[in-house]
Amino acid sequence: MMKMNYAEVIIDGYNAMVGAVVAVLSYILGEHWILFLAFFLLNMADWFTGWMKSRMAGKENSVKGLQGVLKKLGYWIMIMVSFGASAAFVEIGRTIGVDLGITTLLGWFVLASLIINEIRSIVENFVEAGYNVPAVLVNGLEVADKVVNKEEHSGDA
Template identity: 70%
Template sequence: MKKMRVFDFADAYNSILGGIIAVLTVIFGEHWYLFLLFLILNVADWFTGWMKSRINNKENSVAGWKGVLKKLGYWLMIAVSFAISVGFIEIGNVIGVDLGITTFLGWFVLSSLIINEIRSIVENFVEAGYNVPMILQEGLEVADKVINKVNDSESE
């Protein structure tokens, strides 16, 4: 039996990781890591929601499945927003109008949902009884207002 050398393992690791990153880049583009971040936040939000429910003795499988379906809906929303922008850009090419600005739509939706997931994770920690620094809670609220262009006078 041949013994695997360290270099063989490193080469295999690099090849596999490189292949995964190449596939993600083909599917999600050069900013694939933002979509991966959103996926990680989805899982973290689901887990912290489950943890909060467990700590507060309010576990409910129906609510858990609603949460999973909500996350799937978010991914569908992202796909639709990017598809709409691609469609508008193509229509612009056909009619001779630069509609490249519509790419903003997909990125806006993704950034709004990332902030929403982070806020939900923080809320889960707060409701589970964790001491969450106010700077984090307030900072996320400010970021949400900036992304969604909410004026202070409107939120009062």
């Protein structure tokens, strides 16, 4: 009679579950699904650090919390619209015989901009909560934001 090793069963089940999740995410979001997962995790971290900041200041507010969640949902809609629009432009380009493949960058720039925005918001939450945030992180995010959002900042000086 073969002995059952529960650790192996648990590890095999875990591997199968993680593999299934990765396969589904890859199918839905494409080969760069990890970027969307990273954005989602940053959404959660930003919401949590915002709550933490409010809690530490004694200014917790369920309405503000709900507004933060709705704002995050709005970001996801913005990402869907930008990637959907770029896919539509590419298809229109095929239909009329014009290469509009460059429009695929639209979704990626929106995602990059929103990722930078989330990280900056997390850092701001830490600063406002009294944490000592390294200046290199704050300055580095500002530089990244200016590079990704050149057009928006071109009038600044």
